[in-house]
Amino acid sequence: MSTPPLVLQPATLEDMPAITELFYAVFTDPGMRHLFPDTPGTHQWFTATNHTDMLTKPYQKYLKVIDPSTVDAQGRARIAAYAKWDLAMADERGPRFPPWHSDMPQHDCDTFFGKLESERKRVMGDRKHYYLDMLGTHPDYRCRGAGTMLVRWGCELADREGVLADPPESAEVSSMARGLENRG
Template identity: 55%
Template sequence: MSHSTNCSPITSTKKHGSMKGPYSVQCGAADARISCVPQSPRLYSTMTVNTTQSTSTSGSPLKLEHATLEDIPELIEVWYNAFDTPDMLAIWPNTPGVRQWWDQANRHDMLHKPREKYLKVVDTRNGRIAAYAKWSLETAEERGPRFPPWHSDMDPERNDAFIEGLEIGRARLVGGKKNFYLDMLGTHTDYRKMGAARMLIGWGCQMADQEGAFAYIDASAEGRPVYEKFGFVDRSDSARSAAGLASMVREPRN
């Protein structure tokens, strides 16, 4: 999912409900969300950001870095700023409980899924996160369930239908092929059209080319022109379009 670029694929509630570990932890208060998930001393980051491309050549103050556990609260703020639309808020309501759910989901993936790469673009003038992305450097089958069980503030039938529609599109176009998925990309409204999204997209495309993988994205109408500049092609099946998102594929360039 990506806004200015928007994101998404999922699995059903049944599959989500079978998951173990941090996802099963339930918390009672929003201010307790950090303690809801067991902490781990493991460092997150198994792939180095190419710092030679991390700063805009035009003198931009924006810099590309790996996101860390400490960034999660701000990543959630950026998400709700970037995806502040009726369609997205119907799926992920902006409630304390759902924010807590996002905290657990992001924390679990950073700690336990080394091929799920969280990246951020930072404004070096003030330390703010301008944008972030989550690249899944594995197939849907390798990744397993994308999200934990839905929070009680969510509509499980709506969410399942939305996510399953996205998964069907990905399977139709790149199923059986090595492919990387831009699971999420959001840019804060204060930093639109400053090149942050391009930095995040470019990183994933470079990784895909290095490993000979297709790249896939469920793109919003606003984001499609940006993706096209990186070689993504809209191959949507209009009969299965989810929330107006386009199924876009990029072939590996060796």
């Protein structure tokens, strides 16, 4: 029996609660749970943050990969994976996150995400580039090509527009992309 194909689509505002749940299903390591505790307040903050970004930051593109063979009670297909691509110029981006929720360790969040941003600036400088801000595939859908579809979307857009995609010199991004390509 063959596995039904997954489908890449733009994410919608209505998808944000499901994307929050997917985030917590994907990022279970102690470091991420320290930064994003699995509490109702942090879930609400994460959903609201992404919702607001979709409404106010048109340069941030949220994508989902769905499994059309699995639907919920409302008839919506299950989200197997999602990504957030940032297509802004570096000076257009502004802060990545709003103020942290009180359940989150504010100093640790500032330190961690500040280091990520300074490293991206160090590598990319002021060059126009598209940034893969977030990517997560539900454990039930790993090794089925969902991550590859999400990475490929941004890389193909960058190629068409003559822009860099993610920091090409970054070993973490390169190894992640190679791993996705190898798994299909």
